[in-house]
Each structure stands twice: as structure tokens, then as C-alpha cells.
Amino acid sequence: MAFSLTGILAVLLELFRALLVPAGILLLAALGVAVYVYLRRSQFNPAPAVKVAGAVGALVALLVFAMGPGFSSASHAQITSIVDYAALIGASIGFGVGAGVVIYPFVQLMFRRTPPAQRAP
Amino acid sequence: MTHDSGNNNHDSINPGRRRFLQATGATTILAAAGTVAGGALLRTGASHALASSARIVIVGAGAAGISVASRLARALDGARITLVDPREQHYYQPGLTLVATGAWQPERVIDRNERYIPRGVEWVRSSVAEYDPENDRVVTSDGDTLDYDYLVVATGLQLNFADIEGMDPALIGQDGIACVYDTPDHASRSWSMIREFTDSGGTGLFTRAPGALKCAGAPLKVAMLSEHRLQRQGNRESADLQYFPPGDGMFSQPDIDDFLKSHFPDDRGINLNWHHQLKAIEPGARQAVFNTEDGERTVDYDFIHVVPPMSAPDPVRTSDLAWADGPFEGWLEVDQYTMQHRRYPNVFGVGDVVGTPIGKTAASVKAQVPVAVENLLAVIQDSELRGSYNGYTSCPLITEQGRGILVEFDYDLEMVPSFNFIDPMEEQWVPWLMKDRMLHAAYNAMLRGRI
Numbered sequence: 015m016a017f018s019l020t021g022i023l024a025v026l027l028e029l030f031r032a033l034l035v036p037a038g039i040l041l042l043a044a045l046g047v048a049v050y051v052y053l054r055r056s057q058f059n060p061a062p063a064v065k066v067a068g069a070v071g072a073l074v075a076l077l078v079f080a081m082g083p084g085f086s087s088a089s090h091a092q093i094t095s096i097v098d099y100a101a102l103i104g105a106s107i108g109f110g111v112g113a114g115v116v117i118y119p120f121v122q123l124m125f126r127r128t129p130p131a132q133r134a135p
Numbered sequence: 136m137t138h139d140s141g142n143n144n145h146d147s148i149n150p151g152r153r154r155f156l157q158a159t160g161a162t163t164i165l166a167a168a169g170t171v172a173g174g175a176l177l178r179t180g181a182s183h184a185l186a187s188s189a190r191i192v193i194v195g196a197g198a199a200g201i202s203v204a205s206r207l208a209r210a211l212d213g214a215r216i217t218l219v220d221p222r223e224q225h226y227y228q229p230g231l232t233l234v235a236t237g238a239w240q241p242e243r244v245i246d247r248n249e250r251y252i253p254r255g256v257e258w259v260r261s262s263v264a265e266y267d268p269e270n271d272r273v274v275t276s277d278g279d280t281l282d283y284d285y286l287v288v289a290t291g292l293q294l295n296f297a298d299i300e301g302m303d304p305a306l307i308g309q310d311g312i313a314c315v316y317d318t319p320d321h322a323s324r325s326w327s328m329i330r331e332f333t334d335s336g337g338t339g340l341f342t343r344a345p346g347a348l349k350c351a352g353a354p355l356k357v358a359m360l361s362e363h364r365l366q367r368q369g370n371r372e373s374a375d376l377q378y379f380p381p382g383d384g385m386f387s388q389p390d391i392d393d394f395l396k397s398h399f400p401d402d403r404g405i406n407l408n409w410h411h412q413l414k415a416i417e418p419g420a421r422q423a424v425f426n427t428e429d430g431e432r433t434v435d436y437d438f439i440h441v442v443p444p445m446s447a448p449d450p451v452r453t454s455d456l457a458w459a460d461g462p463f464e465g466w467l468e469v470d471q472y473t474m475q476h477r478r479y480p481n482v483f484g485v486g487d488v489v490g491t492p493i494g495k496t497a498a499s500v501k502a503q504v505p506v507a508v509e510n511l512l513a514v515i516q517d518s519e520l521r522g523s524y525n526g527y528t529s530c531p532l533i534t535e536q537g538r539g540i541l542v543e544f545d546y547d548l549e550m551v552p553s554f555n556f557i558d559p560m561e562e563q564w565v566p567w568l569m570k571d572r573m574l575h576a577a578y579n580a581m582l583r584g585r586i
């Protein structure tokens with residue numbers, strides 16, 4: 015039975031229905047902060063923020079990989095086929111990237127460029 | 136593809152009213168076309184909808200009835216849609232197997248119909264006691280008469296516990312008796328019996344009634360999940376498991392049938408007893424009596440999973456809407472492709488109640504409903520019936536808590552996988568993940584008429 019794109023979206027909507035409001039608020043906040051950061055980009059130092067957000071994303075990916083089977087009352091011993099591994103790794107990467115992207119604007123706020131030292135007159 | 140049910144011996148709609156309904160349908164299509172041609176930038180749902188003053192009665196607000204109501208409410212503008220069902224609660228029945236085997240809490244499968252019934256659809260909280268298709272009306276148990284132009288029968292099926300001597304649903308949850316079917320309460324009482332049995336061991340009997348069943352995989356899943364729990368409890372050696380198919384098959388799809396016939400005895404140590412139909416149960420003595428090819432056989436048990444015979448609900452079964460004879464006797468007589476009644480063209484059927492070769496699953500409902508709705512709209516517009524149901528059905532056959540196989544097939548009993556990369560013959564985690572996490576969401580999207 016084929017699933018259309020709108021069908022898949024409808025299923026995802028139902029899956030995350032209870033989380034839609036908090037997730038929407040979080041995404042809007044992240045978007046707002048991202049716009050703020052972008053408009054004042056000269057004041058921010060992106061490199062350390064990207065590293066921290068990347069580390070958080072990697073941590074989330076590892077956690078999803080470690081806890082994914084347990085989340086569905088299964089165990090790692092039951093992950094046997096290529097499809098199983100692909101699903102678990104895919105979900106880990108997806109959640110990891112998602113977490114990194116969402117957290118980046120907030121992390122960026124913590125890393126401002128230090129203003130150049132005032133020259134002596 | 137079009138199908139002719141060969142059934143136009145009853146023009147059940149008053150011809151004058153029918154012409155009026157068709158004329159309003161045609162006028163709306165022209166009006167809608169005019170609006171679009173006129174350059175309307177914002178098209179509302181109503182401009183897509185077919186204007187009709189048809190009175191449509193849908194009997195049953197389960198998986199099929201609510202899905203039909205959702206789709207019709209969007210597709211029609213001005214129609215009077217009435218849904219009849221006394222039940223306030225909505226049960227997500229595919230989750231009952233997981234409740235009965237301890238993976239889910241019962242609350243997870245209990246919802247409210249009111250959350251899904253679309254605005255504009257009238258809900259009559261009563262049950263239909265009598266169908267009168269000659270006069271286009273149904274009579275409720277309260278004695279009210281509902282007239283219709285079009286009728287959709289979606290009442291699901293009835294469990295006939297009384298066909299097993301000594302059996303009563305009140306016994307579920309006592310004396311080792313379990314039954315996964317029907318209600319979350321039955322399922323959770325069954326879990327207490329399965330837990331007791333898998334903790335202490337003994338002889339466990341897993342039965343399967345003859346004839347059509349809803350989710351015919353459920354009795355198999357209960358057997359396999361119980362066996363798996365025994366293993367997890369380290370108790371497997373203390374239990375003797377016996378499965379009782381009523382004939383010489385375990386599953387209608389031949390590849391899966393072959394798989395199960397070796398998997399049960401060879402991999403799971405579950406003994407198969409062919410041609411055993413549960414005839415009677417003696418709860419106090421913990422004895423089950425089976426009809427076999429060699430006469431009656433009495434078997435002692437510590438635990439028994441009882442699967443009652445099933446039929447269309449009595450008001451359908453005893454009405455003129457049912458097949459009078461043949462393999463589907465008593466079930467709703469629809470054309471297996473169009474879902475239109477074979478003798479009453481203004482009547483359609485969807486879900487477990489229909490007499491078709493296969494398809495008593497929520498997955499079948501998902502495939503049947505768009506077809507039935509498309510064809511009902513075609514009948515309203517007096518156009519050709521184009522929707523065709525191919526018999527699609529699906530069963531995530533859970534082999535253990537954490538793994539399963541995703542079986543999807545059609546009327547030809549051919550595998551028709553939705554996802555080609557998931558091997559339907561291999562036990563994997565992904566089908567379990569789908570069952571545990573995804574399918575309930577898909578079911579709810581179906582209720583809303585979105586898939």
C-alpha cells in the first residue's frame with residue numbers, strides 16, 4: 015500500500031500531536047534567536063558555538079542509538095537486519111542533527127566576539 | 136478499473152429525489168468549475184466539495200465508520216451525514232494484543248469517538264436494531280426510524296462466546312482463561328492470566344475459532360508472545376504449549392503459512408494439533424473439549440487462550456443485507472471490489488462486517504474506505520464506479536516482544552509490501568517498532584480521513 019507524502023505527514027502529525035505545541039514554541043524560539051544572531055553576526059564568534067552544538071548533536075545521536083531499542087521495549091540483541099541497523103542509525107543521525115540545529119542559535123548567544131582592545135589615544 | 140456488481144435489481148432511491156440529488160451534484164460541479172475559471176485565488180474546502188442534499192446514514196463509529204464520515208464530510212457540502220453508534224469510547228483494537236501480553240497499559244488503547252467525529256456530522260448515540268433496505272431506513276434500538284438515501288454499514292463484527300459451551304466473557308481473567316479480543320478490559324484481564332502462566336508454567340492451550348476472524352494473526356501473536364515471555368522469565372522448560380488450528384492451515388497467505396508450520400514446532404517448541412475446534416470449556420476443572428476429525432478430545436490446561444467464533448452482528452446477519460448462502464453467509468453482501476452492496480446500490484459496506492474473501496483488519500479498512508467513498512460519490516453523481524479494492528490486508532506478525540514480520544497481501548494472496556526494503560519473511564525489529572510506535576498514529580490519521 016503506497017503512502018503519499020501528505021499521508022506520511024498526516025501520520026507524523028498524529029505521532030507528535032501531543033508534542034506539537036511545545037515543539038512549535040521551541041522551534042519558533044530557535045528561529046527567532048537564529049534571526050537575531052544572523053542580523054548581528056559580526057558580534058558573534060561562530061566556531062566555538064558550532065563545536066558545542068555539534069557535540070550536543072553527537073551526544074543526542076549516541077543516546078538515541080543506545081536507547082532506541084529500549085524505547086520500543088526491545089533490546090540491542092534484537093537489532094539484526096540491515097534494515098534494523100539502517101533505521102536505528104538513521105534515527106540517531108536524524109535526532110542528532112535536529113538537536114544540534116535547534117540548539118545552535120541558543121549556544122551561539124554564549125559566544126560573542128571579544129571587542130578589539132581599545133587603542134591608547 | 137470499473138466493476139459492475141450486476142446488481143441493479145433494486146433502485147432503492149425514490150426516482151424523483153434521485154434525479155434531484157443528481158441535478159444538484161451536476162450543478163455544483165459546474166458552479167465549482169465556474170468559480171475556478173473565474174480566477175478565484177482562494178479555494179476553500181467547500182468549493183472542492185460536491186453539493187448534495189443527500190441523507191447518508193453510517194452505522195458504526197469504529198475504525199471504518201469514522202473514516203468514512205471524515206472523508207464524506209470533506210467531500211460533500213450540504214449533505215446530512217448521520218453516524219449511529221451507542222459507544223462513547225473508541226478502542227484502538229490493534230493495540231489489544233500488546234495490552235494482553237503486558238507491553239502496553241490498557242489506557243493506551245482507549246480514546247473517545249467524539250475526538251474524531253468531524254464537525255457537521257450528526258452522531259446518534261444508539262444502535263441499529265433493524266435494517267429495512269426496501270424502504271431505505273434503519274430502526275434504532277430506541278425505536279427511532281432513520282431514513283436515508285445512502286447507507287454505509289460499518290458495524291464491525293460480533294464475538295459469539297456462547298457458541299462455546301461453558302464459555303462466558305465474564306470468565307476472562309479467571310481460572311487461566313484469556314481472550315485478547317474485543318475490549319481493553321478483556322485484554323488486561325488476559326494479561327493477568329498470561330503473566331500468571333508464564334511465571335509459574337504448566338500446560339498452555341492456544342485456540343483459534345473456525346471461519347473468518349478479525350486480525351486472524353492475533354491468536355498466533357498471543358501464542359508467540361507468551362512463549363517469548365516464558366523464555367525471558369527463564370521458565371520455558373516448565374511449560375508445555377499447544378496450538379489448535381481448526382483446520383490444516385495456520386495463516387491464509389501461503390508463504391507465511393509454511394513459515395509458521397515449521398516455526399511453531401521447530402523454533403518455538405509449540406506443538407500443533409490440527410483440526411481442533413474448541414467445543415466446550417469447563418473452567419472449574421480447567422478442561423477444554425475439542426471437536427476433532429476423530430471425535431471429541433478433552434485436554435487439561437493451566438492456561439487457555441479462547442478465540443470465539445465471529446459473525447456479522449445479528450441485526451445485519453438476520454437482515455436482507457446479508458449473504459443468504461455461500462462462503463460468506465451472514466456477512467454483508469458487498470461486491471468485493473467496489474464495496475457496494477450487490478443488490479442495493481445505495482448501500483455500501485466497509486470493515487469487518489463485509490463478506491469478502493479476506494480483509495478483517497484495520498489495514499484493510501484503510502484500503503477499503505477511500506474506495507467505498509469514491510464509489511458512493513460516483514453513485515450520488517450517477518457516474519461510473521471507478522474505485523476498486525484489491526483485498527489489501529496487513530498484519531505485523533509479532534513473533535516476540537521486540538521483533539516481528541510485516542505481512543501485507545491481497546486477494547490473490549500475493550505479498551504486496553508497502554516498503555520493498557522490508558523483507559516480509561524475515562523477523563526484524565522495524566516491524567515491531569512500527570507496531571509499537573507508528574501504527575497507532577497511522578490509525579488515527581485514517582480516522583481523520585487523511586490516509
Ligand SMILES: Cc1cc2nc3c(=O)[nH]c(=O)nc-3n(C[C@H](O)[C@H](O)[C@H](O)COP(=O)(O)OP(=O)(O)OC[C@H]3O[C@@H](n4cnc5c(N)ncnc54)[C@H](O)[C@@H]3O)c2cc1C
Pocket residue numbers: 194195196197198199200219220221222227228229230231232261262263264289290291292315316317349350353448450485486487488495496497498499500529530531
Ligand atoms: C486483538 C486484535 C488485534 C488486532 N490487530 C490488528 C493489527 O495488528 N492490524 C490491523 O490492521 N488490524 C488489527 N485488528 C483488527 C482491527 O481492529 C479491525 O479490523 C478494525 O477495528 C475493524 O474496524 P470496523 O470499523 O469494521 O469495526 P470496529 O472498529 O470494531 O467498529 C465497529 C463499531 O460499530 C459499532 N456497532 C456495532 N453494531 C452496531 C449497531 N447495531 N448499531 C450501531 N453501531 C454498531 C460498534 O459499537 C463499534 O464502535 C485487531 C483486532 C483485534 C481485536
